[in-house]
Amino acid sequence: MKGRITTAITKNNSNSNSNSNNNSSNKGLPVNEQIYAKEVRLISETGEVLGVMPTSEALRQARENGFDLVMVTNASSPPVCKLLDYGRHRYELDKRLKDARKKQHSAGLKEITLSYKIGEHDYQVRLKRLTQFLEAGHKVKMTVRLRGREAQHSDLAIQLLLRFSTDTEELSAFEREPKLEGQRIIMILNPKKDAIKKEKKVHES
Numbered sequence: 001m002k003g004r005i006t007t008a009i010t011k012n013n014s015n016s017n018s019n020s021n022n023n024s025s026n027k028g029l030p031v032n033e034q035i036y037a038k039e040v041r042l043i044s045e046t047g048e049v050l051g052v053m054p055t056s057e058a059l060r061q062a063r064e065n066g067f068d069l070v071m072v073t074n075a076s077s078p079p080v081c082k083l084l085d086y087g088r089h090r091y092e093l094d095k096r097l098k099d100a101r102k103k104q105h106s107a108g109l110k111e112i113t114l115s116y117k118i119g120e121h122d123y124q125v126r127l128k129r130l131t132q133f134l135e136a137g138h139k140v141k142m143t144v145r146l147r148g149r150e151a152q153h154s155d156l157a158i159q160l161l162l163r164f165s166t167d168t169e170e171l172s173a174f175e176r177e178p179k180l181e182g183q184r185i186i187m188i189l190n191p192k193k194d195a196i197k198k199e200k201k202v203h204e205s
Contacts, residue, residue, distance in 0.1 A: 030071040031086055032059060039078040040071070045085075052078055110138045113145065116157035123160075127167055134171040134191045144185045154180050161187040 030036075035055055042050040042058045045067060055069075058081055062069040068086035071079050110133045112126055133140045142164060144157040161178040165187065172189040179186060 032062070032069050035059075035069060035071050035079075035081065037071075037074075037079050040069075040081040041076065041078050042069075043072075043080065043082040045083045055081075108138070109141055111141045111143065113143045114160075116144050116146070116150070116153060116160050118160075123163075127164060130164060130189075131168060131171065134168055134189065137191050139175065139191065140172075140189045142187045142189070146183045146185065151183060154185060157185045161185060165189060 037055055039052055040055050040058050041052050042061070044050055045065070050061075059069050062083050065083060066085075067083040069081050070084045070086055070089065071081050073080045112130060112133075114122070114126055118126070130140055130142070142161055144161060146154060146157060158178040158180075165172065165174065168189065171192055173192055174188070175190045176186065176188040
């Protein structure tokens with residue numbers, strides 16, 4: 001049937017040529033002989049629209065210019081294909097995906113552990129670290145460990161955590177208020193998106 005497209009990928013044997021190797025690395029986009037539409041709308045490697053032509057002619061142009069014929073959308077009739085170095089195209093897509101995963105991972109939960117007995121200097125050091133995490137868009141879990149008889153002073157630990165939240169109230173909001181869990185008191189702060197945007201603008205200006 002005209003315009004029918006399949007993304008099925010077949011395994012190449014050891015005698016496959018370079019175009020077949022590109023096909024085997026395909027992770028979704030029909031490439032070269034995988035394109036079964038009779039006609040395609042062809043776009044050059046520079047973005048120039050070359051017009052509608054038989055798929056066989058588009059493949060010939062791709063090979064003559066050292067490119068692969070890659071279908072970029074089948075939402076139109078005929079489908080749109082582009083001349084691309086498919087290996088490089090996949091590499092760039094994979095690299096972007098890895099970068100996105102790294103950013104997602106770095107935007108995860110950060111932790112700060114401390115004692116309720118810390119002095120003012122240590123408090124300021126941890127406050128600075130907390131502020132940096134929040135400005136970078138991280139969620140922060142703060143934990144005060146209570147050892148032995150220190151559990152009798154859980155109220156002091158809660159007051160300490162509340163002081164941190166007060167000193168960063170322009171940057172943070174409670175996900176979880178200070179709460180006793182066994183021998184620990186835990187508080188989780190979320191960064192305020194509006195505050196993060198403002199901070200970025202200040203650094204950029």
